[in-house]
Amino acid sequence: MSAVLIDGKAAAAELRAEVAAEVAALPRAPGLATLLVGDDPASQIYVRNKRRLCVEAGMRDLHRHVPGDVSQGELAGIIDELADDAEVTGILLQLPLPGQLDANALLARIPPAKDVDGLTERSAGRLALGTPGLVPCTPSGVMHLLDRAGVALEGAEAVVVGRSSLVGKPQAQLLLGRNATVTTCHSRTRDLVSVTRRADVLVAAAGVPRMIGPDAVKPGAVVIDVGMHRLESGLCGDVDTERVAEVASAITPVPGGVGPMTIAMLLRNTVLAARLAGEAAVPAVEGRVGAGR
Amino acid sequence: MSAVLIDGKAAAAELRAEVAAEVAALPRAPGLATLLVGDDPASQIYVRNKRRLCVEAGMRDLHRHVPGDVSQGELAGIIDELADDAEVTGILLQLPLPGQLDANALLARIPPAKDVDGLTERSAGRLALGTPGLVPCTPSGVMHLLDRAGVALEGAEAVVVGRSSLVGKPQAQLLLGRNATVTTCHSRTRDLVSVTRRADVLVAAAGVPRMIGPDAVKPGAVVIDVGMHRLESGLCGDVDTERVAEVASAITPVPGGVGPMTIAMLLRNTVLAARLAGEAAVPAVEGRVGAGR
Numbered sequence A, B: 001m002s003a004v005l006i007d008g009k010a011a012a013a014e015l016r017a018e019v020a021a022e023v024a025a026l027p028r029a030p031g032l033a034t035l036l037v038g039d040d041p042a043s044q045i046y047v048r049n050k051r052r053l054c055v056e057a058g059m060r061d062l063h064r065h066v067p068g069d070v071s072q073g074e075l076a077g078i079i080d081e082l083a084d085d086a087e088v089t090g091i092l093l094q095l096p097l098p099g100q101l102d103a104n105a106l107l108a109r110i111p112p113a114k115d116v117d118g119l120t121e122r123s124a125g126r127l128a129l130g131t132p133g134l135v136p137c138t139p140s141g142v143m144h145l146l147d148r149a150g151v152a153l154e155g156a157e158a159v160v161v162g163r164s165s166l167v168g169k170p171q172a173q174l175l176l177g178r179n180a181t182v183t184t185c186h187s188r189t190r191d192l193v194s195v196t197r198r199a200d201v202l203v204a205a206a207g208v209p210r211m212i213g214p215d216a217v218k219p220g221a222v223v224i225d226v227g228m229h230r231l232e233s234g235l236c237g238d239v240d241t242e243r244v245a246e247v248a249s250a251i252t253p254v255p256g257g258v259g260p261m262t263i264a265m266l267l268r269n270t271v272l273a274a275r276l277a278g279e280a281a282v283p284a285v286e287g288r289v290g291a292g293r
Helices: A008-025 A041-056 A072-084 A103-107 A121-129 A137-148 A168-177 A192-196 A259-278 B008-025 B041-056 B072-084 B103-107 B121-129 B137-148 B168-177 B192-196 B259-278
Strands: A031-037 A064-066 A090-093 A157-161 A181-185 A201-204 A222-225 A229-231 A234-236 B031-037 B064-066 B090-093 B157-161 B181-185 B201-204 B222-225 B229-231 B234-236
Touching: A008 A041, A008 A137, A008 A259, A031 A041, A031 A072, A031 A259, A041 A259, A064 A072, A072 A090, A072 A103, A090 A103, A090 A259, A121 A168, A121 B121, A121 B168, A137 A168, A137 A222, A137 A259, A157 A168, A157 A192, A168 A181, A168 A201, A168 B121, A168 B168, A181 A192, B008 B041, B008 B137, B008 B259, B031 B041, B031 B072, B031 B259, B041 B259, B064 B072, B072 B090, B072 B103, B090 B103, B090 B259, B121 B168, B137 B168, B137 B222, B137 B259, B157 B168, B157 B192, B168 B181, B168 B201, B181 B192
Parallel strands: A031 A064, A031 A090, A157 A181, A157 A201, A201 A222, B031 B064, B031 B090, B157 B181, B157 B201, B201 B222
Antiparallel strands: A181 B181, A229 A234, B229 B234
16 A cells, blocks of 8 residues: 555544634634434434534534424424524534425525535535635535645646535535636546546545546545445445555545544534624625635 | 537527517516616626617516615615515626625625526525526526537536636536536646647636637537637637637637627526516426526
8 A cells, every 4th residue: 555544533633622722712612503303313323423522622512303293394493593593603404304394495594604514505605606604514624634634736637526515516616716627527427537537636425335446546646535335344435445545645544534524624614603603793704714725 | 610600699599589489478577677886888888788688578677777986785775675676577786896885795685586697695506506596697608509509418528717606617517517527727727728628518718818729629629718808800709719610510709609698698587587486486496497408
């Protein structure tokens, strides 16, 4: 193995410590409202981890658990209440929701200043237009890892495999904002290998186990693996890590790469939201919030 | 010259006739509120043309001319009034605004359902997330030209030169929505020629006169020129049209290519906004509005 391993676990721990220090310096601890609907076991674990790390960072845990048979109107009312509550700094609506609920319509009720997941229409618009706003946690976590590893992005060829609203699309916007030349590939891309082989920085977020092999990677490239799959043989990502590591100059492992960054960036977004709320009277905000610039 | 010329003038006339037929079939003619602030001569010409073609298409011209020394608060009040007015189908705030005004804050007051220019944060967010909304006129005009010329986009390599919020960024989103593999280039791209030469479909929106020469184009590519420059030698685009036409399979001229499409798409967006307003009670809207799909 020749590639440097990019240690997301260490980066996330470091970032959480930074967030905790920022929280300690704030006049009042930010409050994170995680909103869990129903009893999906995976969602329960995710929310539990978010709440635990929120408390560890010194923030207030304002969790709400709502029965799975809640109506659209009732849940909308709860979100509006959290939106109006000055004690609530950030709102996280845990997805997926039970089938009777329209997630997009509910997300749209979260004010952009409290949208710590960065998933609403207005946050996506701000990212697309390059105006300050809160950015989705996984792609901004990728940017943080790239920066921490000292990867030069200006003028680099970046290729993103995948175009989800959660990762691929915001990832492309963030890389473009850092002056990379950015290509987005997807399931309809012809000859994917020839496209990914152009990449100086390759972000795999396709959701297909080990789809990126060594033939798909330019020698010396930096490879970021957003995938996370539970196979019989264990956890793996979208990249065939062991073999690609022979070709790449740096690579994120799975687990311990991008994964731990997501909650760390959520905590960071919550602190940024607290700062934004504090500066609400100030017209201009410096730079892009949460983009790691 | 071997390339087919893509005739934007004919396409725009055809589209305006389609819009006029749709307007005639509506229970009430849509109303377009063009809002001109101050006396910028270019803006006056643009607004005059928009109003003229709006009337020709059978729509109501609800123009407002505001003195150039208007305050932010006064202009915000006028936009809010138009937003609330059921007679107003679409609102177009002509840019640029005089220096004392904050254009983004004013644009943000336009409701997405009346945002016929597609320039607000929420419209940009809808485009990024792939939910129905009104799309900026120039890039959607490009999509219309590509469709009318029968250009296959699925799996094609598309390269967009330029990353403005007005053209480059929404153009990339629209091409991605049509399953092209999309690369965005810009002033910091290293070795631009090698990137543009990959394109099956090349959209030049960089704002640099004749920057795309024949060496930058793959033989047989479709070349769309969004540029428009007034030089001493006459009008030209971002593409060296005459020489590139020897290499490309199809190309838009300047003038008479993308230019005429912009107002035609504005009129089309206004009709779509009228339909959206009529269907406001209906939860789902079919497909993407204005994306030419």
